[in-house]
Amino acid sequence: MKLVTAIIKPFKLDDVKSALEAYGIQGMTVSEASGYGRQRGHTEVYRGAEYTVDLVPKVRLEVLVEDHDADSVVEVIVKSAQTGRIGDGKVWSVPVDTVARVRTGERGSDAL
């Protein structure tokens, strides 16, 4: 199994979610995040004083998938989250040792 993690623009969340559902993904975890990469922060101004916001708001989306789905899921997220402009985010996947469903105690692929 693999854990696919994506950092995306907040306003693209709905598109990504729909695309993953269309692919057949049945669950995901979404959290608010902030950070920066090549896209630096933005500048605000209060009574003439500059205020630079370094960390840009992002959404972090996590999906647990079967090994053979990982590449396709990464592809689906990249396509649906893309605007082509700087700050679109990143997607990566990492191997997962164990997964357990809390309600039933099922393990491995059955718990996905």
Added chain:
Amino acid sequence: MELNSGDTAWVLASTALVLLMTPGLAFFYGGMTKAKSTLNMMMMSFITICIVSVVWVIYGFSMAFGSTSDRGWVGDFEWSSLGGSVNALTNNGGPYGIPLLAFAGFQLMFAVITPALISGAIADRAKFLTWGIFVTIWVTIVYFPVAHWVFDFGDKAEDGTITGAGWLAARGVEDFAGGTAVHINAGAAGLALAIVLGRRVGFKKNPTRPHSLPLVLIGAGLLWFGWFGFNAGSALGANGLAALALMNTQVATAAGLGGWLLVEKLRDGHPTSLGAASGAVAGLVAITPACAFIAPWAAVLLGVLAGAICSLAVGLKYVLNFDDSLDVVGVHLVGGIVGCLFVGFFGTPAVNSLGLKGLFYGGGFELLGKQALGAFSVLAYSFIVTLILGFLLEQTIGFRISRDAELEGIDLTEHAESAYEFDTYAGGGTYGGGTTTLKEKIALNTADEEVPA
């Protein structure tokens, strides 16, 4: 002079209008602070309503307006506790058809808001108890005497003799509603306290972002609304002078808002909501001394000037390195001076028979000289006395909270409260319990480390 019910009704209504300005100021200032110090900022305004109202009845009104004997610097104590004045009418440079207590109530609201204005200069870092003590002493030795200088036109007898007028009022300084006694006074005191308390942790390194601009705009709106009582109520009657003051207040404020935004648009490219709120207040401040001495078209000019000048003046603190947190100096001191001096140029007896001709109306420099005397004598007195008072309080009981308490947030350490409950999983708590008392638990909120020099 008979009691005039129309005049009395207007002054009573104005009193309520001016009272609302102080909660309005609490919103205006409270929105500009961080989320972790907004309650303290608002409480600094609310506590002045409490303290000043009480001392006003006991001795404040009498110190400011007691004028049976000839004293230019401070009033006497003839009206202490205000008990025997229920049926008396107002006499302030002449008889008015309003009860003395209506005048006393109206003037009380000016005494309430003036120290509240100062609090913006020391956001996030003043001990609440020391602030309360400061307000009590400050109104006694600064506001009451200065209000006497400017607002007390003396007791006019039937034979025309006047006793007990304040020294600036007697010299003919034209300050209709308090450009000197309220705004220059508070601005100069704010500068002094910002110097005494020092800069906040991270000043110029971590710019503080207003936590709620909608709150700032609500506050500015309430100030604008209440200011009609402040300026038009100062006519002490429902008459043409009140109408002139009201119209001038409206157009100068509107123009101030526009003037500030114009500077922002040209300089930064974006007109901001904080700029709109600040420009409106700058216009209100500047029109205060001038509101019944200039024509409405001149009030528009004054508003634009005040908005533009104040929007530039708020940058001074970064150059001169004093942390006047919410720009009391840049808006109230500078705006007050602009308004006072403006009367010296544009004052005209055509709109108010009591007024003198300003420089542009052929009156020469006489009125301008009086205005400068009023503005700078109040500035100097307020700054020096406040600096000494603030320094003494800091050295004895301490005025500034510890560095840790400031970083933790003054709402928690001084008031044991948070302004906002977002109801996240991190906010869970229990109700009561444990073996220590509530007071002991709250004491743990406060860090004891001192601010390094």
